Amino acid sequence: MYRIILVEDHERLATLVCKKLNIAGIAVDVFERIDTAWAAIQKIPYQALILDRGLPDGDGLILLKRLRQANHNIPCLILTARDILHDRVEGLEAGADDYLPKPFEMEEMVARVRALLRRPAVSIILEPQYHDICIKPEISVMCCHDKQVKLAPAELQIMLLFVQKKADVIRHHALEAAGWGLSEAVTPNALDVVLHRLRKKLGVIDSSLGIVNMRNLGYALREIAVVKKPEF
Known part of the structure; x- marks a missing residue:
């Protein structure tokens, strides 16, 4: 079973995302803050990261940039309400592998996570x-x-x-x-x-x-x- 980390402070959305991914055979650990998510990633070999941008302690891209600067290549899908072109480009240039604006269909989210986990570069890690x-x-x-x-x-x-x-x-x-x-x-x-x-x-x-x-x-x-x- 794959295990991924979700950084999302909207409790209801996080619950729905977890439920859909669990059904797909993917275990999920949920965190609401950048600092606790960073600490968890140092301890647990997660296979993917789902990241919101608007978090209580800052923009989720702070976490992503910190990971990339540390040469951590965990694949990342950004879920966010910020869907203008500038925001999408900013997220991808910060090191995201995919970008899904809110609101979104759960089936598409699951498909995008599965696609991340199937990529050849990830298979080496997996x-x-x-x-x-x-x-x-x-x-x-x-x-x-x-x-x-x-x-x-x-x-x-x-x-x-x-x-x-x-x-x-x-x-x-x-x-x-x-x-x-x-x-x-x-x-x-x-x-x-x-x-x-x-x-x-x-x-x-x-x-x-x-x-x-x-x-x-x-x-x-x-x-x-x-x-x-x-x-x-």
Whole structure:
């Protein structure tokens, strides 16, 4: 399942957009402000951004420009009531990939988001590889050579973060945010359960990688020793 971020302060519109995208198999995290959206994008490997311009803490283009200056290539669709030529050009030159003026038809919005996710440049991000594993978010699968295993939604998002960060140590709260979003309440042992399942699934596909607990620091994806079965 894809996961995207929506930055929109109109509650009713945000609810409708989320509902339509959820039906299309796309998970959505919603934020109303530039600062909270920026913080979320640093923690979670979103596959696309839907951005309003008129936000409580400024023009949404501030967020987009900040992302592009940081060389973050997340594809962006702008939804806004500012639909004159100057505004559209300004949004595209700031780094937007598409522009949809309000009011709009939900079916068209979903189609435009899907188009963003299908672009070749995005596909590279959407099928990341690290050592001997490859993640295919569109079908929620993790592969190693000729073997593959299905991933549940939280497992998929956490593995995407691990692969994105490679061997970096990732904090407990960052993994929770990736798996369940920043707005969902997570039970105390939910992350432990998911990490246990992921370790087993890495073993099922015979990956050389394992999820290692770095005491008092977090978790990291590291190469582990593989014990070969004796031959008779």
